[in-house]
Amino acid sequence: MVSTRRRRSPGSKKENAATAPEIRTVRRRTVAAVTSSGTDNIPLTPTSKILGSPPRKKAPKSRSIDSPLSEEDNAPTRPKATRKKPMSKALSASAPSHPPEAVASSFKYEFGGPWGALGIVVGLPVVVMGLYYFCPNFMSSASPSSSSSKYPLSFRSSTSPLACLRWTDMAHFLTSTLPALLRALPSTFSTFALQARRSPHNTASAFMAIIQHIPGALKARGSALVALVQNELWDPLAFACIVAWFCFQVVLERLLPGEVALGVPLLGAEGLRLPYKLNGHLAFWISLLLLVHGCPRFAVPVEDEGILPTIVGDEGDEQFVYTASAAGDAVLQHAGQAANGAIPVLGELTGFGPFPLEKLYDHFPQFAFAAVVFSFGLSLLLYLASFRKGARLADGGRSGNVMYDFYMGRELNPRLGSFDWKYFCELRPGLIGWVALNMGMLMKQQQLQAVTGEPPSWPLVLVNVFQGWYVLDALLNERAILTTMDITTDGFGFMLAFGDLAWVPFTYSLQARYLVGRPVSLSTYALAGLSAMHLVGYWIFRQANSTKDAFRRDPTSVPHVRYMDTIRGTKLMVSGWWGWARKINYTGDWLMALAWCGLCGPTHVLPYFYAIYFGILLVHRAARDDHLCSLKYGADWQKYKKEVKWLFLPGIY
Numbered sequence: 001m002v003s004t005r006r007r008r009s010p011g012s013k014k015e016n017a018a019t020a021p022e023i024r025t026v027r028r029r030t031v032a033a034v035t036s037s038g039t040d041n042i043p044l045t046p047t048s049k050i051l052g053s054p055p056r057k058k059a060p061k062s063r064s065i066d067s068p069l070s071e072e073d074n075a076p077t078r079p080k081a082t083r084k085k086p087m088s089k090a091l092s093a094s095a096p097s098h099p100p101e102a103v104a105s106s107f108k109y110e111f112g113g114p115w116g117a118l119g120i121v122v123g124l125p126v127v128v129m130g131l132y133y134f135c136p137n138f139m140s141s142a143s144p145s146s147s148s149s150k151y152p153l154s155f156r157s158s159t160s161p162l163a164c165l166r167w168t169d170m171a172h173f174l175t176s177t178l179p180a181l182l183r184a185l186p187s188t189f190s191t192f193a194l195q196a197r198r199s200p201h202n203t204a205s206a207f208m209a210i211i212q213h214i215p216g217a218l219k220a221r222g223s224a225l226v227a228l229v230q231n232e233l234w235d236p237l238a239f240a241c242i243v244a245w246f247c248f249q250v251v252l253e254r255l256l257p258g259e260v261a262l263g264v265p266l267l268g269a270e271g272l273r274l275p276y277k278l279n280g281h282l283a284f285w286i287s288l289l290l291l292v293h294g295c296p297r298f299a300v301p302v303e304d305e306g307i308l309p310t311i312v313g314d315e316g317d318e319q320f321v322y323t324a325s326a327a328g329d330a331v332l333q334h335a336g337q338a339a340n341g342a343i344p345v346l347g348e349l350t351g352f353g354p355f356p357l358e359k360l361y362d363h364f365p366q367f368a369f370a371a372v373v374f375s376f377g378l379s380l381l382l383y384l385a386s387f388r389k390g391a392r393l394a395d396g397g398r399s400g401n402v403m404y405d406f407y408m409g410r411e412l413n414p415r416l417g418s419f420d421w422k423y424f425c426e427l428r429p430g431l432i433g434w435v436a437l438n439m440g441m442l443m444k445q446q447q448l449q450a451v452t453g454e455p456p457s458w459p460l461v462l463v464n465v466f467q468g469w470y471v472l473d474a475l476l477n478e479r480a481i482l483t484t485m486d487i488t489t490d491g492f493g494f495m496l497a498f499g500d501l502a503w504v505p506f507t508y509s510l511q512a513r514y515l516v517g518r519p520v521s522l523s524t525y526a527l528a529g530l531s532a533m534h535l536v537g538y539w540i541f542r543q544a545n546s547t548k549d550a551f552r553r554d555p556t557s558v559p560h561v562r563y564m565d566t567i568r569g570t571k572l573m574v575s576g577w578w579g580w581a582r583k584i585n586y587t588g589d590w591l592m593a594l595a596w597c598g599l600c601g602p603t604h605v606l607p608y609f610y611a612i613y614f615g616i617l618l619v620h621r622a623a624r625d626d627h628l629c630s631l632k633y634g635a636d637w638q639k640y641k642k643e644v645k646w647l648f649l650p651g652i653y
Contacts, residue, residue: 107398107399107400109399109404110396110408111407111408113401113404114399114401114403114404117403117404117406117407117408118403118407120407120495121403121406121407121494124498124503125372125498125502127507128368128372128502128503128506128507129233129365129368129369129372131506131507131510131606131609132365132368133365134164134606135164135510135513135514135604135606135607136164137361137362137364137513137517164514164518164604164606166603166605170605229369232365232366233365233366233369234366234369234370234373235363235366235369235370238363238366238367238369238370239370239373239374241367241370242367242370242371242374243374245429245433245436246374246429246501248287249283249287249424249428249429249432250419250424252279252282252283252286252287252428253277253279253283253419253424253428254419256279256282256283256286257279257282258277258278258279258282259277259278259279260275260276260277260278261275261276261278261479261482262274262275262276263275263276263482263483263487263488264482264483264487264488266392266412266413274413274415274420275418276420276423276482277418278478278479280427280428280474280475280478281472281475281476281478283428283432283475284432284435284471284472284475287432287435287436288435288439290355291354291355291357291436291439292354293352293353293354294352294355295352295353295354295355295356296349296351296352297349297350297351297352297353298348298349299348299349299350354443356443357436357439357440357443357444358440358443358444358447359440360436360437360440360441360444361440361441361444361513361516362444364506364513367506368502368506371501371502371505371506372498372502374501374502375494375497375498375501375502376494376498378497378501379493379494379497379498380406382409382410382411382414382421382492382493382497383405383406383409383410383493385411385414386409386410386411386414386491387410391410391411391414392411392412392413393410393411393412393491394408394410394411394412394489394490394491395489396408396409396489396490396491397409397410397411397491397493398410405491405493406493406494407493407494407495408490408491408493408495409490409491409492409493409494409495409496409497410491410493411491411492412489412490412491412492413487413492414492421492422486422487422492422496423481423487425492425496425497425500425501426481426486426487426496426500427474427475427478427481429500429501430499430500430501430502430503430504430505431471431474431475431504431505432471433501433504433505434467434471434504434505434508434509435464435467435468435471436505437505437506437509437512437513438463438467438468438509438512439464441460441464441509441512441513441515441516442456442460442461442464442512444516445457445460445515445516445517448516448517457515457519457520458522458527459515459520459522459527459599459600459601460512460515460516460599462527462530462531462599463511463512463515463596463599464512466534466592466595467508467511467512467596469538470538470592473538473542480545480549507609507610508610510607510609510610511596511597511599511600511607511610514600514604514606514607515599515600518600518604520599520600520601521601522599522601526598527599530595530598530599531595533591533592533594533595533598534591534592534595534596536588536591537588537589537590537591537592537593537594537595538588538592539588540577540585540587540588540591541585541588541589541592542588543577544577544578544584544585544588545585547561547573547576547577547578548573548578548585551563551571551573555571558576560575560576561573561575561576561578562574562575562576562579563575564636564639564640564643566633566636567633567634567636568632568633568636572636572640574640574643574644578644579643579644580644580646580650581644581646581647581648581649581650582622582641582644582647583618583622583647583648584648586618586621586622586648587648587649589614589618590611590614590615590618593610593611593614594611596610596611597610597611618648622647622648
């Protein structure tokens with residue numbers, strides 16, 4: 001899955017985060033410098049965060065507005081005069097932006113070209129699942145139905161030992177194991193070369209034996225992988241839940257009221273601007289309300305096999321009803337019955353309660369794998385649909401190479417009527433799903449500690465609060481993503497779809513999942529310090545992006561800000577937040593990420609995965625943007641850097 005918000009999936013291309021009113025370098029993109037979705041006040045899209053994108057080719061001069069500003073372009077653009085189009089025309093953006101499918105011989109690949117795209121498409125799902133297996137759940141209990149053949153459509157049970165890569169393990173590897181291996185390499189090669197000279201025939205035979213063994217080894221590993229998928233990862237019910245959640249968010253987007261905002265003029269479309277409905281914050285609150293109070297509770301006979309009822313009522317007038325968790329299990333069990341031809345029998349509806357979100361923890365790998373499969377399926381449908389007549393193609397997805405275009409996305413704004421698939425996926429299912437996963441981790445810890453009567457741990461509570469706050473901030477500033485490269489420039493393919501729907505929710509929830517079964521004892525001072533770090537990071541992040549947004553809309557609205565004019569006709573702020581450092585918003589974003597990771601304590605490495613890869617991504621993106629801006633502004637950029645000397649931290653870096 002933000003000035004470019006972090007988080008949409010494994011740098012991405014949100015290079016115009018600065019133009020985008022508060023878009024964060026979140027973490028939604030997925031991989032080239034590590035990945036993410038690019039907005040400065042929105043969680044990085046899965047894709048932008050994960051893949052720090054390399055320099056893009058220059059935008060064509062025919063663009064109806066000034067070419068997208070990079071994040072350094074903290075000044076308003078000056079749109080050229082364009083002919084206004086009626087709203088009805090805005091809904092039909094079907095005219096192609098370029099001549100047919102002819103691909104210029106000068107097409108420049110990004111992300112390593114087709115082979116790089118293939119590596120990312122294969123590697124990102126491995127990272128998502130690998131984070132689970134390298135830092136597995138403390139425990140994973142089966143639902144009541146999973147042990148009964150009566151309900152074959154049910155979650156599978158999986159158990160994992162308490163193990164997670166520790167800092168001491170990494171230190172031992174780097175200081176002992178790795179140096180020993182490197183020292184052994186010369187002698188190993190010398191021994192092999194000496195043996196080859198003495199008996200070349202035997203050496204060649206041994207080498208051929210190794211080569212001949214490879215197909216069998218690969219086949220065995222392939223069989224093991226298939227068995228893993230069939231026996232543990234693939235679960236029809238988990239996939240059905242992912243599809244249902246996606247469809248539910250679609251219904252909310254369609255039915256909830258919201259302001260309709262116009263996007264930037266489309267490339268080559270004579271000023272055409274597509275409409276977007278802004279109601280993400282309403283979808284957020286209604287989703288949470290449903291998760292907490294929307295699960296039905298039914299009365300059931302005590303003899304109903306496989307059900308664990310709770311007794312309520314007065315003595316002599318007992319009534320058996322499901323608890324919230326049991327209600328969810330019953331719904332799942334009866335769904336399994338119906339799917340197999342049985343007639344489900346439910347008692348009287350007695351009320352509503354929370355959904356059994358603790359199942360998200362118990363069956364985390366099944367849900368994560370289902371999200372990966374769903375992302376691949378959606379990406380394939382989008383790729384095939386882009387070949388229909390009249391589809392408007394993105395410049396970056398017109399290479400003619402199947403793998404590369406599948407990854408980058410061929411169609412710029414795939415729509416079904418007024419429903420924009422890319423815009424919807426950017427903030428809705430994945431980001432709100434991230435909050436739902438965190439809530440499930442909190443409910444699981446409550447369940448585990450119910451025996452002792454202990455309340456949830458403060459670190460897990462704070463992770464839920466801080467990350468939920470971060471997501472809500474992105475949705476409240478939903479308008480900001482309309483000027484990001486995700487919306488204006490990138491096609492909608494695997495890069496964005498996987499980042500938004502799989503990478504963001506199932507990697508950004510790592511801290512919450514880690515804390516469920518690994519109690520972390522932090523002192524009051526440590527909790528206060530980490531909370532202060534988050535608040536300071538958010539303050540820097542929000543203030544910097546708000547100033548940039550206000551200046552971009554109307555420079556006179558921030559009279560205290562000094563700026564310098566450029567020969568391109570734009571302005572660059574040289575005072576206030578943007579006078580302290582050229583990437584001050586990145587600093588605030590990273591401080592928030594570090595605070596979340598710090599709540600997991602100092603013992604293990606993987607809870608710090610996000611802060612580590614995001615930090616590397618930010619450094620990479622800053623270097624890339626510096627290069628692009630030096631080409632764009634020429635001598636003005638050097639003058640600007642003399643005025644604003646520091647990149648992230650004033651006086652330090």
